[in-house]
Amino acid sequence: MHIESATQEQLIEWEKELSAHYKKICQHGLNLDITRGKPSAEQLNLSDKLDGILSSDYRTADGTDTRNYGGLVGLNCARELGAEMLQVPVEEVIAGGNSSLTLMYYAVLNGYLFGFAGNTAWRELKAPKFLCPVPGYDRHFTICEQLGIEMINIPMGANGPDMDTVEKLVQEDSDIIGIWCVPKFSNPTGTTYSKETVGRIAQLGLVASPGFRIFWDNAYSVHDFGHPINLTNIRTATLENDTADCVLQFASTSKVTHAGSGVAFVSASQANLNSLKAQMQAMTIGPEKVNQLRHSRFFTEYTSLNEHMRKHASILRPKFKCVLEHLHNALTDAAMGTWEKPEGGYFVSFNTLPGCAKAVVKLAADAGVKLTPAGATFPYGEDPEDNNIRIAPSFPPLEELDTAMSVFVLCVKLASLRKKLDMA
């Protein structure tokens, strides 16, 4: 079945067949969900040793009683874990609470209210703007939207964001004060930024407005499925360009241990850390150190980070294989969409024919398969081409995922045919 080379009669025939099939499926009363990048219960089980790991010894090796107040930047042993995940020196890491998203919010707020490292607060600019490689992570965009920071779409390519456009915009408009990046196994495309892209991003500080900051959300730094993919170190690259103050890096153990009950990290130059600390000092007496100690013990006494991530990979691999096989078997040479084949991370990004994404999501929903809302991967929820859908294979059991994907590809075919036949 190739939608472009088929005759009108064939298309009509196909549409009829698939509609009949779809109707039957709708009667199955399915209730499946492949919306969010949540770890499965099987993955979460890997970290259940966390509770009880302290054996009533709440002190760190250096004698800190983690049960009491204090220590704004987190425990050293927790910061070391962050340093390992981000490949940065431990002195440049703050170990925070349970959410890197929260640390990102704080950081955007810091730039917005106070200005980083002595630079103008963004709220004092005429129209502060962030560059947003798309498709991207909806929660990044929500932060900007809430604070009234304008967002500009930047197309994602195979090597990362379209750097020609990024460089041009940053140079032309001094109100551009940030860019969101998920540099490894990007959410949702699975792209890892190339060495050249990272190099060019590291040079943005040479032409951007002084308060410009790169939000380097390295959420999937250790989430490789098989052979490790190497991401060029942004810190090193900025140091070479004397632009290290332009980068803020984030990571967390949320998709490493227990989602939402892990430890989050921010890493930055001392000037930026000082800005963050000044702000945090009014917000909190310190992070949840007991949980930080648990994580530190877990990754020294119980397992290593690498070994642990290999266990995750072996659970995730078959699920991604399932998704990709469905797409391959049903849609190769059909000209009904394109997709990425990620080697890590949490998502498969699928592009329908232009103007079909909403229709696919609606069809799937009516058949009992919940997909991430079309448009969610774009600022303001507006996908200008209406063609991107984010598939999250991690959470459902393999059997459910298999069923959900059968429905998905059917919906893609049906929506494509109806679009082509102008029936939509």
Place this chain on the structure above:
Amino acid sequence: MHIESATQEQLIEWEKELSAHYKKICQHGLNLDITRGKPSAEQLNLSDKLDGILSSDYRTADGTDTRNYGGLVGLNCARELGAEMLQVPVEEVIAGGNSSLTLMYYAVLNGYLFGFAGNTAWRELKAPKFLCPVPGYDRHFTICEQLGIEMINIPMGANGPDMDTVEKLVQEDSDIIGIWCVPKFSNPTGTTYSKETVGRIAQLGLVASPGFRIFWDNAYSVHDFGHPINLTNIRTATLENDTADCVLQFASTSKVTHAGSGVAFVSASQANLNSLKAQMQAMTIGPEKVNQLRHSRFFTEYTSLNEHMRKHASILRPKFKCVLEHLHNALTDAAMGTWEKPEGGYFVSFNTLPGCAKAVVKLAADAGVKLTPAGATFPYGEDPEDNNIRIAPSFPPLEELDTAMSVFVLCVKLASLRKKLDMA
């Protein structure tokens, strides 16, 4: 020794004697700290069962897997604990992360950036102001200072803030958009607001600007030393006056279980909760639910909140007794200062003669006893009378506290005499 009825010669003689004594103590190389309201190791031990309490069962009674993402307002079983601490309905509670200070920061930020419940954002006012009963909690003041919210001192009396002044100011100045209250065992005076005071506070919403909010930091709601002190319920009082949207209540388990690794709560009307949730939704996917579950299990399976707090009380009582005995024995009828005799909470507030607080803190520091910096209990760190010192007896072992208090009363005498003799 009475400083007012003594002759000049007696004063000179006393100063000499005490100076000699002080010099000797300075040679002891003491290193004692009674600065912050931290629980002692003995108190923290009471909650060590928290780690391991889950026995690999991470699900709530209603089946929620606490290890995964989701649930912005926290677990129901955790919200119930907050509802018990604040004596409010569970539906009006959000259970958050490890710090009620952070929730207060979020709430001030909410009013400042967005405005609560549809009211004008405070940043759009000409000069937004908070009323600050003094002496008070330094970290409250730091939040306002960081956001550029002006602070106005309100004198604390035996029944709470001076309500005549509060009412007058709130009525006169529509830029007054908040008041900080620690209504039970107030930090640092130990005062519990009287029924009349709570009633008058509940009526502020009738005359205040529409966006006005009462920050009711009920940090010591269950921290009675002996027979329970009854604080009038602010929620009930505001409901009677149709001003329930004016109150935001806060509490946490930080001084109940492990300090800084507990669960924090905010309680408010649905209109205010909606404002908070809209903001938090951009900040986080949800709070640390595993720790919430631990706390819920701890207070159902292991102990009750009341029983647990009685254990804290029996550890704290002798320490407060020690402080009060030193003050009583050394300073009764000396006219060198006044102090409170709290029946709960974490502090003893001591007022030196005017202009002596800094001198006492300096003398004590030089003798190796660290006190909370003079002025810390006032906005901008400025105690207009330079007379308030906050004593925090909880953390040091009794023996150390005993030594520290001997030094403290000596320093009070010395500073008072030198002031009187105009030697300071």
